[in-house]
Amino acid sequence: MKAYLVGGAVRDKLLGLPAGDNDYVVVGETPQAMLDAGFKPVGRDFPVFLHPKTGEEYALARTERKSGRGYRGFVVDSDPSVTLEEDLQRRDFTINAIAQMPDGALIDPYGGARDIEARVLRHVGPAFVEDPLRVLRAARFMARLADLGFTVAPETMALMREMTASGELDALVPERVWQELARVLRSARPSAFLRTLRDCGALRVVLPEVDALYGVPQRAEFHPEIDTGIHIELVCDMAARLAPGNDVVGFAALTHDLGKALTPVEELPKHILHEQRGAAPLRALSERLRVPAEHRDLALLACREHLNVHRLLELRNDTVHDLLARCDAFRKPERIPLLALVCEADKRGRAGLADLDYPQGRELQRLHAAAASVRGADLAGIGLSGPELGEALRKARIAAIAAARR
Template sequence: MKTYLVGGAVRDRLLGQPAGDNDYVVIGETPETMLAAGFKPVGRDFPVFLHPRTGEEYALARTERKSGRGYRGFVVHSDPSVTLEQDLQRRDFTINAIAQAPDGTLVDPYGGAEDLRARVLRHVGPAFVEDPLRALRAARFMARLAALGFAVAPETLALMREMADSGELDALVPERVWQELARALRSARPSAFLRTLREGGALRAVLPEVDALYGVPQRAEFHPEVDTGVHVELVCDMAARLAPGDDTVGFAALTHDLGKALTPVEELPRHVQHEQRGLAPLRALCERLRVPAEHRDLALLACREHLNVHRLPELRDETVHDLLARCDAFRKPERVARLALVCEADKRGRAGLAESDYPQGRELRRLHAAAAAVRGADLAASGLTGPALGEALRKARIAAIAQARRAPPDA
């Protein structure tokens, strides 16, 4: 059986990066011979098998032919005559179209190893435009690879623009858009995802609410970067730095300022009430992409409350309590830490302010801990019930916040 290691495992080893799962392509075999060798079939759309001992994936070499719109509009052909070079030709990027033989020899018909050395993300061939998902994959790969110095080849960006102009991206299903977005938000440079989509003309099709932020000015004394779209890029990268791998925080960072795109022109560069204006487009985005409830809820909180957290030292004790209550912080305490991270990313995601301190985040967590230490069960022991118990609990928690504010932060 002629097998070759392919895809990300080869790419990452050549980059000196930690490798993920091993995937193999098999040449010259049939489903029947794979079953006879003990492999377990798992592929629904094309022949993929699990190794009987290692559980690793082995796929029969195949070609693909476009048959309809969208990334599912393909006819897959697999038989023993399909060559390794033909299988690699159907792949998206040259750096993913490298195979490695069992003896370590590389099979690299499309120059992927050289593109790895040159730090270029380049499509394999003109069939790239047939799969709209590849525009998203290019952007998502850049979210991971930009930190290593990669750039998208100009000719690949040109094909992305062709796909965007043709309307092919409209065929993307929400679940796949969200999957690629979430993976980008878990990467080191989410800003590269946004920039790549925008340069390829695809951001307006995939995330129009975010695309609308570019070119919207902000007050330079608060936002030296001025452009709201650039600010969101900086905030997303800061969120990835503060909460690496947390796409819940990342999504809230991405969407916290959507309301600034709706500021009347005559009010610019001020953005009064942008927090409230941002809630409707945020809900629409979440519904369209079927964003998980946990991500949606934190994003709505961050959109509505981030200026309140920034102004935390100015808020009255009861206002702090009510802010925490709106966050459902006493039932879901993890929200407070995440909200604090989003707000810190917002404050530090500005030109020249990346290393600035954000004491409001620490203080929000400290005041929440003080208030949460007051429990309803303790007050219920005094015989209070119903609305009376709720009001007593609120007053006791406000008192705890006031006492914590009088105490030194490290007391």
């Protein structure tokens, strides 16, 4: 059996990055031959098998021919006559089109190793334009590789602009868009994703609510970067730094200021009531992309409450309690540390303020712990029930907050 290590495992090894899963391509075999060798079939759209001992994926070499609109519109051919070079040619970027032989030698017909050395993300061939998902993948790779110095090749960016202008991205299904976005929000530099999509015009197609923030001014004394879109980039990168790999925090960071795009022009650069205005576009975005409820709910809390958390040290004890209650923090205590992280990312995601201390986040968690230590069961012996018990519990928790602040 002629099996070659391909894709991300080869790429990441050449980049010096930690090894991920190993994927192999098999040349000259049939599905029946793989079954006879003990491999377990798992591919639904094309022949992919799991090794009987290692569990690693082995896919038959294949070609793809465009047959319809969108990323699903392909006819797959996995005939044993398909060569390794033909399989590599159907891949998206040259850095992903490198194979490694069992002895370690590379097969690199499209110059992927050279592009890795030059830190360039370049498409393999003209078939790149046939799959709209590749525009998002290019931007996602930039979120992962920008810190290594990668840039998108000019000719690849030109193709991405053509694909966007053609309307091909309209065929992307919400689940795949969210899947790519969630992976971006777990990356080190989500800002590179936003900038790459904006450079090719795709951000206004995929995330129009976010694209609308670019060019919207903010008050320079609070936001030295001024442009709200740039602020969002900084906040997303700060969230990735504070909560690496946490796409729940990342999504809230991305969407917390959507209301600023709806500020009346005559009110700029102030953004009065942007917290309230942001709820509608946030809900629309979440519904369109079918964002998980956990992500949506934290994002809505951050959108509504981030200014209150910033002012936490000035708030009255009862106001702090009511903030916690609006967050449903006594039933869902896990929300509070996440909200604190989003608000810290917002405060430090500003030009020149990345190293700012944010005591409000620590204080929010401390006061929540104090209030949450008072439970309804603690008041069971005072003979109250219903609304009276609820009010007594509120007063006791406010007192606990007051005591913790002394």
